[in-house]
Every structure is written in C-alpha cells, then in structure tokens.
Amino acid sequence: MSTQQPQQGAGSAPSTDAAPPLSPYAQALGGAVSELHPGLQCYFSEVPDGAVGRGRGTFEVVGTPRRWLWPLLSVLGRWGVLFPVHEVEVPFAVENRRSSTGVLHAVRRFEFRSGSREMTDAVHFRNGRVIDVLGVGGRLRVAFDATVREGALVLSSTSVGLRAGRVRLRIPTAVAPRARVVERFDGVIGRQSVRFTLDAPLLGRIYEYAGSFVYEIEQETPA
Template structure:
C-alpha cells in the first residue's frame, strides 16, 4: 500500500501537530487516496457590512476568492482532498441568492510556511506562519501576492491586508469552529467568516453524487 504523504500543515507543524486537538489533527492530516474530507455546517456571518466594498469583492467573487455579500446563518459544505502533497479545498456557500464556490490549494514553502493560493487560477496567494495555541491552529499571513498573467506580484507590506485564520474544536458542542478575518491598513476589517461544522472522511464511493454539482454555480 502506498503511504499517504503528509499534508502541508503537518509538515509545517512537525512534532507540534501533536499539540492540536485530536479532531483537528485528523482535519489537518492528509486525506488518503480514494477518500474525501467532508465538512458540513453553518457560517454565522460571511462577508462585510461595508456595501461600498461589494463591487470590488464581486470582481474577486467571479474568480472564486471571496464573496461580495454580508449574510448570516449561511449553510456551507467543504470538500478536502490531498493531491500531489497539496491540500485542495472547495467550499460551497449557500447564499440566499444561490450557491457560490470558493477554491484554494495549500502547499509548503521552502521556508516551512504554508502558501495558500485562492481562486482561479491561484489569483491571490498568501504565505502564513503556523502556530498552535490551546489545541487550536492559528494562521497569520506574512505576505500577500497577486497573479498578473505569469507574474506573481507581492503586495507591499505597508498596504497588504493581514489574513488570520483560527480553527479549533469545541468538545461541548462536538463541532469544529473556524474563523477567518481580513484586515487592511487604514480600512480595518474588510472581510470575515466564522462558523462551525461536522467533519468526516469517507471513501469517495460512499459519497452520493448529487445532480446539483454546484461548482459551476
């Protein structure tokens, strides 16, 4: 049997992965071949209440990066796979106006940090420091870049947004919790989502094929 390669998160953390809550260790480990990680839950908030930002965000929305909305209690589904040692994620948000899909791919940099490429085709990239505190995983961006054609241009630090992601497990409700924030210099909070979900890793043959297949939404 071919061994499953470590996920980029596991390689970035090294021995510190044992400090994660056991349910988070399963989430941030590699998904075996022939399986898919599935999370289903609700985002309590998604987007930004600053409506003047929505036209800008909707440009990114069309590229599967972020959505130009401000909604509460949004059902969502995440599907995780490990492909060529990268963590590939697809999140379907069920907004009131219809489903929308966000895509990303996470790899390990030569400096031992995680690089998350968001959208199509990797339009935005953020490089993160990885930390574990009280059993939770914390990611904080060190650099953000934008793809222009074949070029990757780093956003100058003085104007670069800061992305923070926290994943923890709440034993009291037996659900995983996630919170992401994006803060820009001078503007403050420009985007966020937070919610909770249940997660499992079934064999792909056990996952019903739905007629909806909302990737194209």
C-alpha cells in the same frame, strides 16, 4: 532499553515501508502538530489516496457590511475567492482532496440567499510556511505562519500576492491586508469551529466568516 534495530539477512529484500505523507499543515507545524486538539487531527492530517474529506455546517456570518467594498469583492467573487455579501446563518460544505503531488485542494460551497457560490484553494508547504493559492487560476497567493495555541490552529499571513496572467505581484507589506485563520474544536457542541478575518491597514476589518461544522474522511465514490 536497547535501541538496537534488527538487521536484515544477507538475502533479504530492503524494506519498502515508508512514512505516510504529511499534510501541508503538519509539515508547517512540525512536532507541534501533536499539540492540536484531538478533534482537529482528522481535518489537518493528510487525506488518503482515493478518499475525500467532507464537512458540513453553518457560518454565523460571512462577508462585510461595508458596501463600498462590494465592487472589489465582486471581482474576487468571479475568481472564487471572496464575495460581495453580508449574510448570517449561511449553510456551507467543504471538500478536501489530495493531489498526487501532495497539494491539498479544497472547495467550499456557500449557500447564500442569492444562490450557491464556490471558494476554491490549493494548499501546499514551502520554506516552513503554509502557502494557500486561492481562486480560479490561482489568482491570489497567501503565505501563512502556522502555530498551535491552546489546541487550536492559528494561521497568520506573512505575505499576499496577486497573479495577472504570467505576472506575479507581491503586495507591499505596508499596505497588504492581514489574514488570520483560527481553527479550534468546541467540545461542548462536538463540532469544529473556524474563524477567518481579513484586516487592512487604516481600514480595519474588511471581510470575515465564522462558523462551525462536522467533518469526516470518506472513501471517494466514482461518478
């Protein structure tokens, strides 16, 4: 089969066609993005201009039973990162929007027994990794390696940093908590499932959430 491309005429204008922008996840995965389960392609594709990705579901568990960690989690809760809870069957919703710079902004709303709480983050791609900047003011920054395993997306943290005003502090690897996210599609129930775990050296599991949801891209409705 010939691979020769048609040539433009002398007076023709150059093509303005451009490849659609890639999401931070697709950029990090490269060619492996095609290995994701078809049910995950919508979630990890780029959200088009003028659209919003919306998901609704239930977390089977959120938080940690280690109450001595709750004072620290209260601080992270005020930042919109993690929360001082240990609850089951928590309804939640997520909204994803793309900024003009290609950053993916997400808001997750948890319906706890004590009331609604929001977790915010901004995801972008840099140096081959997914960078997740979490919380109001971008207080927490986590770099992830992204891989595909049996159709699921697996994110494994490589570094964790904090922001205090204009100062950015990287937590030394030896003591930094390790975050892991596994997103897969459950064909039996027809829903996307997510599991987030946070483990600290010597302490083990210090936070988690896990559940399932349905997700679709919708046209943004003006307020």
